[in-house]
Amino acid sequence: MKTKKIITTQSLMLLAMGFAGCTGPGGTGYNPAVPGTSSALGQTSQILGAANQAVQTGQQAVNTAQALQTVSLTDLLAQQLGVTQTQAQTGAGALFQLAKTRMQSETFAQLEQAVPGVSSMIQAAQQVQQNSALGGMSSVPGLSGSTAGNLLSTASLFQQQGMSANMVQRFIPVMVDYVTTHGGTVLSNSLNAALLGQ
Structure with missing residues (x-):
């Protein structure tokens, strides 16, 4: 019985020393006297590395969102509708x-401020109109009455531009979505109403 008790006591002491080594001074998890405790530092470094990577990923997402804010309307039209830059501009x-x-002139002036290049887009369209007779006009599917006219x-x-x-x-x-992003809902609603005759 004494032998078993001594063995048990020694085992508990060794186990306690092991835990003490794992926590270590200052809670760093490293104790040079106990082999293998350096792995805790390695895990801590991995966690910090993962956290740093998450921060960088978050920053990349912010940069992407900011980049989308700076995309021009013609670029967006070309990307989403598969048209050329010239077709998008015209x-x-x-x-x-x-x-x-x-x-209203005041509202359209706000639109010109919100969307860069509106005047140049209008000039491009006017140039096409001047260079063509605009014959054989077709109706717009899905629209009727004065709106279609x-x-x-x-x-x-x-x-005339191949669309x-x-x-x-x-x-x-x-x-309209582009104007909502860059000029607000009120301005985009005004544009939508003007284009659809509402």
């Missing part, structure tokens, strides 16, 4: 030109 210019005739010349300009008439309807939501 199509957007035609729609902005239409909106300008239906929006107001968009007839716009649809023809799209066709179908229904691309007009695909341009509008992209442009």
Whole structure:
């Protein structure tokens, strides 16, 4: 019985020493006298490394969001609709030109401030109009009445640039979303109402 008791007591002492070595002074987890405790430092380094990587990943996400904020409208139209830069510029210019005739001058001035290059887009559309007779105008699918009539010349300009008439309807939501991001909901609602005749 005494032998078993002595062995048990020694075992408990060794176990206690092991725990003391794992915690170590200052809670670092490292004790040079106990082999293997340096692995705790390695785990701590891995955790810090992972945390640092997470911070960097978060910063990359912020940078990506900021980059999206700086994407031009023509770039966005080209990316989302598969049109060329020229088609994007001319199509957007035609729609902005239409909106300008239906929006209050103060509101359209705010739009020009929110969307860089509006005036150059309108000039590109006007240049196309001047260089073509705009014959054979087609209706815009899904629209009727006065709204369709107001968009007839716009649809023809799209066709002059090698796009179908229904691309007009695909341009509008992209442009409205862009204005929402850069100018706010009130301004984008005004643009949407002007383009759709609401």
